[in-house]
Amino acid sequence: MRRTLRKLSSSRSAATSGACGYLRPACRRSTSVDTRVSAAPAAAYSELTELDVQHFTTVVGGSNVITDEAALEHYNTDWMRKYRGKSRLALRPGSTTEVSRILAHCNERRLPIVPQGGNTGLVGGSVPVDDEVVLSLGRMNRVLAMDEHAGNLVCEAGCVLETLQEYVWKRGYTMPLDLGAKGSCQIGGNIATNAGGLRFLRYGSLHGSVLGLEVVLADGTVLDNLTALRKDNTGYDLKQLFIGSEGTLGVVTGCAIALPRAPTSVQLAFLGLSSFDAVLACFGAAKRDLGEVLSAVEFLDAESYELVNRHLGGRPPPLAPGSRHYMLLELSGSRAEHDQAKLSGFLEHVMAEGLVADGTIAQDQAQSQGIWRVREGITSALGKEGAVYKYDVSIPLAELYTLCEVMRARLEAHGALVTGFGHLGDGNLHLNIYTPGRFNKDPAVLAAIEPFVYEWIAERRGSISAEHGLGVMKPAFLRMSKSESMIELMRGIKGLLDPKGILNPYKVLPPLSHS
Template identity: 60%
Template sequence: MNKDWMGKYSGSSSLGLRPSSTEQVSQILAYCSLRRLALVPQGGNTGLVGGSVPVFDEVVLNMSAMNKILSFDEVSGVLVCQAGCILQTLEEHVSQRGYIMPLDLGAKGSCHIGGNLSTNAGGLRLLRYGSLHGSVLGVEAVLPDGTVLDLLRQLRKDNTGYDLKQLFIGSEGTLGVITAVAIQCAPKPASVQLAFLSCPSFAAVQQVLRHAKQSLGEILSAVEFLDQESMAMATQYLPGVSNPLAQAGPDAAQQQQQGGGGEQGGPFYMVVETQGSHAGHDKEKLEGFLEAVMADGSVADGTLAESQAQAAAIWRVREGITESLVRRGAVYKYDLSMPTHKMYELVQLVRQQVAHLPGVKAVGYGHVGDGNLHLNVSSPSGYSDELEQLLEPFVYEWTAQQSGSISAEHGIGLMKAPVLGYSKSSEAVNLMQRLKVLMDPHQILNPYKVLPGVEHMGRVEMYDDR
């Protein structure tokens, strides 16, 4: 309750509440508003930016008891459920009825759909299904004064005034507590094909992405990448995980021993997934794609998953990187979006920044299909002011210079609230603050998160012209 799963953020709350209904949430918020008691909504607590734990002694509102599936329309594919439902549970429910959830996350076994909405979680298949801003049809939310706002519509088209539900998607529990959601599910694909590839450089990764978009366009569902250092972390710290390309070659083996050496940090690995309606057609297209990228030298080696077990083993490598890093020690996590051709340049620059620190390693992986880099810096000796000062504000400044975003999908939380100005103008931040004051005049909901405090407003002004 008081500590995030990475052990980086913690508070000292002595009161946790676990409501089982919207009415109870309403009563709790009305009471907290009357007594000016700060409150932190908490779902599965799988966040990475300190957004779901108290900073001091705030009341923790745990949503895990609100876990009922309310309805599912097998014609339209619209699911209505409470906010405390675990994502994997929802996936299993709709899968039995011929559908899939429009998002897939490594933490799906413990994250809550309400938390997913609150952070506008992206995940592995945003390339195919888009963000939650498009998939969510309606929400029910409780405002800070206890007012229940019923926006739980199940319509694809509703053009009546302001689209208020969008205020709560990505607001991280600072404007209201999401209690229920209506979400559009996608038809379950009849065919899922998966390829795992090795590329000699990040330039080759970009070429493969271009090929994939051109030749697999209508069935392409995910394009992921990871560098050699990420592969080394996953295979070293996760039991039973191995490189799906059993023979990576002498160059790859040597570079793994050297910690991902080489000017480009190669080799690189890619996961390319397709989802379609005809297995024969889809597999033929994927095989043709693989032949083309191997012929032009973009791919040095590759394999196609021939079973669900092989596919799961491939995804385990990619999804297990975060877990492996936490097992190694302290992790500084940066979730960034920027032009694709710039993504790996930042990883190399950070490696230079920290090269003199024993045991510190920088790894790069993420959703290359939508320009989302996960830059992680691992420190077995723990968090330190020296390392943090080497990383910040350098990472944020460099990202801002590329017109990128300091948060692609993990949210702002406590970690990035002071540096929101690197991605948003002062006018935009001021408008957000005005909305916060309007909806939460007593500032009781998830304080210290998302928006910079007064002491940080100078930084917002400083980077206004970026």
């Protein structure tokens, strides 16, 4: 059932149409914008017309033009069903040329557009806020080249991360990033949001791993920087601009990524500790004793552990409860006997120093999965207990857990509980506050959290979004992490690259305060 778009309105005849027959841009209401966004972009957008749809059909073919309301639901809604747009059109291009032609048209017509990868984000960055056109990259999912000498992969943006992982693993390599959403997130979206995840400690940021990008700019210009060179110091490293820009500066259509060799040995330990000071000391010992094979250092507090254990479906927890904190340490290396010897030496040290009270080492794949299930099951377990207020923050390590304690004291009177877990090795805390048995968000709880939590982080020069980005959820709080002069420069760059503001509007940058 294809819904007919609004026919050209009567204003068309009144407008001085150009040769191409399009309406002149006209101001439009944006009453449906998320209430957190207090102002529309400076640009005035055009309304989508039947002529636009006809044009896009000539570009991508009828089967890749989605206007059916039911089919659009998938593109209009994020996976948490927290953000919902009202787009009347989604396009599924099959090539960079098609993306270029779509953007050139949108730019000329001032039609706003949202690039969408796997739509697995947590801050509403990949769904429309109003009725932006959705540009879905999923059809662009080809591996273009792999250099097994140098260790790099060149592929299109719509490749699913897990598919790439399987592809390179068969050839002796691994992807430099891994995250819970790997089965549906796309590499283009990973790059556009500068995804962090579980291997960040070992393989570092995408700013280091991405060797080249192909990006389509707002006006349709193809920025062809899809080289796989490790070193290239010729001019400004433009690709860096697009890594983490959440689709507001250009659309990533292809990438070249450096690949680490696949590990042939993986060891996993799960430890119980009596204090956060012990957690920090144990992390230091791990860096000293495990050195180059350390590949993940995660932590969770007793509150997280007890919560997740209630939702393990009868499976026994890896350790009996009773510790104040828990740590997961993963080692990835090329010789199992070496890695096992390093792990044994480390455990002897931390036991002798009294840092670790309890612990277990996974003996097989099933035990490994059981331990990872605990770490990765917290988010889902929280959702079953009540409404959840999620914060993904970076804080200097010494004060990482202090924030949980401060929030716990602050929220006690509201009947809200606080859990803390995250990527300790990266200084990245996932602070989750929830109201047991109460599934609707409570304005009083929210008021007790925000803006206090952001201010507390800002005072310590932390980040209010370590890896989730800003999307439509957090632009108003950007000032808590970045100075006015930095935000002004960001605006300058946005203006340079997307002067009409068509790319992923209402996202990342806060509305101008004087508007």
